[in-house]
Amino acid sequence: MGMTRTDELVRALDAADVRAASRTADELVAAGAADEALDALAERAASSRAALELLVETLDASGVVHRFAGSMLLDRDAIDDVAQDTLISVVQSIASYRGGGRFTSWVHPIVRRRVADHLRRQRETTTLDEELLPAARMSSMIATRATVQQALADLPELYRLPVVLRDVHGLTYAQVAERTGRTLGTVKSQVSRGRAMVAGMLTDDGQPA
Amino acid sequence: MTTRVGHYLITESIGAGSFASVHRAIDERLDDTVAIKILAENHSMNPEIRERFIAEGRALRRVGGRGVPAVYDIGESDRQQPYLVLEHADRGSLRERVETLRAGGWVAQPHDLLALARPLAAGVAEVHRARLVHRDLSPGNLLLASHAAPTDQPSLGSHLVRDDERLLLADLGICKDLAVNSGLTVAGGTSGFRPPEQDAPGTVDTRADIWAISAVLSWVAEGAALPAALTRVLSRGRSTRPAQRQADARTWLREVEDALAPPEPAVDVPQAAPPRRRGLIAAIAAAVAIAAGFVFGIWVGGEPPTPSGVPGASISISGPEEISVGEHAVFTASVSGVESWSWSLPNHRFVADEAEVTITPTSPGTGEVVLRSRTDDGDDLEARRTVRVVD
Numbered sequence: 001m002g003m004t005r006t007d008e009l010v011r012a013l014d015a016a017d018v019r020a021a022s023r024t025a026d027e028l029v030a031a032g033a034a035d036e037a038l039d040a041l042a043e044r045a046a047s048s049r050a051a052l053e054l055l056v057e058t059l060d061a062s063g064v065v066h067r068f069a070g071s072m073l074l075d076r077d078a079i080d081d082v083a084q085d086t087l088i089s090v091v092q093s094i095a096s097y098r099g100g101g102r103f104t105s106w107v108h109p110i111v112r113r114r115v116a117d118h119l120r121r122q123r124e125t126t127t128l129d130e131e132l133l134p135a136a137r138m139s140s141m142i143a144t145r146a147t148v149q150q151a152l153a154d155l156p157e158l159y160r161l162p163v164v165l166r167d168v169h170g171l172t173y174a175q176v177a178e179r180t181g182r183t184l185g186t187v188k189s190q191v192s193r194g195r196a197m198v199a200g201m202l203t204d205d206g207q208p209a
Numbered sequence: 210m211t212t213r214v215g216h217y218l219i220t221e222s223i224g225a226g227s228f229a230s231v232h233r234a235i236d237e238r239l240d241d242t243v244a245i246k247i248l249a250e251n252h253s254m255n256p257e258i259r260e261r262f263i264a265e266g267r268a269l270r271r272v273g274g275r276g277v278p279a280v281y282d283i284g285e286s287d288r289q290q291p292y293l294v295l296e297h298a299d300r301g302s303l304r305e306r307v308e309t310l311r312a313g314g315w316v317a318q319p320h321d322l323l324a325l326a327r328p329l330a331a332g333v334a335e336v337h338r339a340r341l342v343h344r345d346l347s348p349g350n351l352l353l354a355s356h357a358a359p360t361d362q363p364s365l366g367s368h369l370v371r372d373d374e375r376l377l378l379a380d381l382g383i384c385k386d387l388a389v390n391s392g393l394t395v396a397g398g399t400s401g402f403r404p405p406e407q408d409a410p411g412t413v414d415t416r417a418d419i420w421a422i423s424a425v426l427s428w429v430a431e432g433a434a435l436p437a438a439l440t441r442v443l444s445r446g447r448s449t450r451p452a453q454r455q456a457d458a459r460t461w462l463r464e465v466e467d468a469l470a471p472p473e474p475a476v477d478v479p480q481a482a483p484p485r486r487r488g489l490i491a492a493i494a495a496a497v498a499i500a501a502g503f504v505f506g507i508w509v510g511g512e513p514p515t516p517s518g519v520p521g522a523s524i525s526i527s528g529p530e531e532i533s534v535g536e537h538a539v540f541t542a543s544v545s546g547v548e549s550w551s552w553s554l555p556n557h558r559f560v561a562d563e564a565e566v567t568i569t570p571t572s573p574g575t576g577e578v579v580l581r582s583r584t585d586d587g588d589d590l591e592a593r594r595t596v597r598v599v600d
Contacts, residue, residue, distance in 0.1 A: 071260050
């Protein structure tokens, strides 16, 4: 059953049918087969922007990053921050993913490194270090770089508004939630995914990829 | 100097290891004494060690029986150190207890060994049932705590593990495990109580704990005149090859009990059937007092049952299936083809070679009367009878 749905997902991706791919990925996650969906998406993510975006959504929706972070951290906000940093790191290093094993096995050490960064930052509490963390860096890049505008414009509608409100207009998550009529949790997740997707459209130094 | 961690006021350090330290503390909200185990500050920056530490708390919670310390909470200090808030073992460790007793000239008696072996096997069975291996059972990690409420288990009158005490298996060796894998220490476990397979990286299964509890019991029994049968049981438990050890804690305890049986009669007197055999006085009254969660109720299970008969020999029990509290109930053995047998009664007493036994339950519940024998050919026979006790 999992195999046939995964085949469907692959077919939809090959046919550039984003809606069908997204629906199938959702179904796989709901059926507890997130791993199969992630493996299929990750294999194509380096060469297909649609696959990369769907990978970000599916990885976040599967809860696996939160679960990994939650095995090392206890504070809910810390777990959220690390999960967001991880999504961005995953997108930025997806070109080095070689397949073969489970995608989530590739993600786990990334989570571990982001946890280590987070703990170090907490201890040092310098704003300079904070700038170096993926989420903070993407946030300021989105706010300041003209080259990001195109990436923002290319962001799926669902994510564009919360990211623009949060990072360009500098609203708090609570204000973004109020403005968009979405829940706080939804907005946090959408900003997190949106930033990761923008990261996927840029090179490391903020130029269009 | 006093320190606060969360709403816990640390009063005294009660132990330190290479990864974590343990402190006695006051829970200021609930006004109770607790133990706080906190990960060392330098290790708190290491995601992998944090993961193991947090996993230990979750594993203890999953075991959740009477044989491990209760986990009340998990938290994080403002120095990012994860900490576990645990039940405080107010009577110290088994090591301290034995050393104190020995200073007074004490040598273990069979009832002391039983008083230890029973909760030890029960705790190990709980840990194994949660699909965990403890890996570091040693006298310093076996703690004693006073009962919140007395149980209705029969009194053994031991000074080793007293009737009003619980034995707790502390410190699941998960962090130490990591130390082995990362080369931070030579080996997991405590020297002298560590099975040979833990000296090197490799597969460690539940039988590692069988080795360790055999070593603990041997250590406690040092200087005692042991029945040869017990020495054999404990040597088997410490076989180098795990496959030669007792398969599980249940088997281990049964062998220990058989080797030590029968313990001194405790308190009971009432009488029942007249003497039947060899003119011995068969005055056996036993209380069907099955404490919830006691060892026999929580076996890991999975062994093939022992037959009640083989060609040429059989045993069976006749007697009531349901009795009332305070009522004397008589169980009769029907045996053929065997010379000798033993009864195992619900209060964990053993009676050899009697045609009948009488039990007098003191509380409602379910108990089991077991009859065991062995043929000349060495086949084990076993018959069981479950008794419901109603008010």
